[in-house]
Amino acid sequence: MLDKINALLEEVKAFEANTPEEAEAFRVKMLSKKGEIPALFQDFKSVAPEDRKEMGKKLNELKQAATEKVNTVKAQIEAAEGSRKQAEDKPDMTMPVNFWPIGSRHPLSVIRNRINNIFQRIGFVISEGPEIEDDWHNFSALNFPEEHPARDMQDTFFVEKNPDIALRTHTSSVQVRVMESQQPPIRTISPGRVFRNEAISARAHCIFHQVEGLYIDEAVSFADMKQTLLYFAREMFGEETKIRLRPSFFPFTEPSAEMDVSCTLCGGKGCPVCKYSGWIEIMGCGMVDPNVLENCNIDSKKYTGYAFGMGIERIAMIIYQIHDLRMFFENDLRFLKQFEAAN
Ligand code: PHE
DSSP states (O other): OHHHHHHHHHHHHHOOOSSHHHHHHHHHHHHSTTSHHHHHHHHHTTSOHHHHHHHHHHHHHHHHHHHHHHHHHHHHHHHHHHHHHHHHHSOOTTSOOOOOOOOOOOHHHHHHHHHHHHHHTTTOEEOOOOSEEEHHHHTGGGTOOTTOGGGSTTTOOEEETTTTEEEOSSTHHHHHHHHHHOOSOEEEEEEEEEEOOOOOOSSOOSEEEEEEEEEEETTOOHHHHHHHHHHHHHHHHOTTOOEEEEEEEETTEEEEEEEEEEOTTTTTSOOTTTTTSSEEEEEEEEEEOHHHHHHTTOOTTTOEEEEEEEEHHHHHHHHHTOOOGGGGGSOOHHHHGGGTTOO
């Protein structure tokens, strides 16, 4: 009998089950009324009195071990079942991935986002406005004299004459709208599409993109502008970049300047990209003309400001070393795919 008990004990220890049915079958075999263990309890009656103590102990051990085993195995199966059900409701993170070919941003968007971001980090907010503008917002408010050549049919796409409605030639028009609707402090940049009636070539297009900036507050100086634009140049082209301001003319700024950056390719030594000058022109800028502030109902005695404007195509051409501006508009996938990583 002892052998039988030991054999069953081994069997109990070794028992494993994957389904509730297997576990139940084992319980029936071992513990049910007609099972092995109750049968042993029957046999126990005929055990010699001197062996009873030890045998009884063994038998009870077996019964307890079998009961525990059945309970734990059933609990384990239930738990596994539960987590399997839960997993079915959730996405399976271990599934292999289908790689869909994803698109990429247009290089002009990449550069525009970078420019926006650089100015947003120092508190400029983005403003947008209509692409079809009236004469006031595109020209008159910006101090363009009546006879200014930029108003000419040569440069501007007119939609209607008298009153003049045209495609905006710069996003300065947006800044007029901002000044008209807000009092200083004003810190804004206006990215957007602009239109000029120019022959299409490697260097010019009738549609291009600009980011223009405007900062108006009390006591804003030319030095503030210079420092901000130096910050921009370094963020855009690299820490070593230098800037240079050359006197220029715009109707809406006085004084006005063109800003050059040290050549990003040769660092100023001279190369074909900078035409051996060491410098590359990237934007126009200046102090907002008091007439412009007054046109927009801003007190020019109290407030001063600076403005600047750059072409996104030009910046993108410098950064990506693109020599023909028309590439941006041809939508040739072989060209566009090169910017895939630049999201
Ligand atoms: N609006 C000018 C242009 O389109 C750029 C500019 C903006 C220049 C602000 C000076 C100040 O060319």
